[in-house]
Amino acid sequence: MDSLKPYYIRSIHQWAVDNGHTPHVLVDANKPGVNVPDDYVKDGEIVLNVHPQAVASLDLGNEWLMFLARFAGRSYQVEVPVYAVRAVFARENGQGMTFPEVAADLSEVPIRPPRPDMTHSLLRKGPVLRVVK
Template sequence: MSKTHKSRRPYLIQAIYDWAVDNGHTPHILVAADYPGVAVPRQYVQEGRITLNLSPMAVQSMHLDDDPLWFSARFSGRPFEVVIPSGAVLAIFARENGEGLVFGEVEPPEGETDAETGADPVVSQDEPPEPPKPKGRGHLRVVK
């Protein structure tokens, strides 16, 4: 019998968020907006992704200690309840210096495994693989 473990992603998100705020930085997250359960204002999504400012001044009623992450924020003056499953978070970083943590890809939704779906969690067997994106120098750094 295999034992399933809780994802460590929510813990890592909380840790980098705390580090950024404690050091006076502005924490941001990069989210895969097409991930199941993500609720973000779609007009701000670009190429299936959205970057959100998580600073205490930018959000209200934030809950990072649970999955999904959720908070209230204003977009162009309008309130919006944001919901983000931790598996949809691609990176969390400090705006000022780009330091943080890059997860690289989405995490399969809880309870979904490759054996159950018969597919790779990132690319469906029905869709042709995407060509590799141009490799330019990014503003994020891997923190070890």
């Protein structure tokens, strides 16, 4: 039977977006398989803004949360196994859900699905304007 956790993550994410809030996830950055920028990890945790306007190629799957984002102007492909998500909530009011900590069995770490590196094609620095005479 599938875990309810990815379904809770998706539903709270959608609820936050539908109500004009900014969905965030709290991630245990020390869990195996977590790929986040180390410079932003504090006390083994990182809070990630997962609003559709803040990220590209957002995939809230049953085993992985994956998206492209910019940190200090640099593109980064973020990959988080669902078991590493500690909470999902709206930034504006803190409403959401926390999850109990579960010890990861390394033999059960989900295999990261193949995904092309899209950081250059999807995250541009901004629009390019040219003078037309």
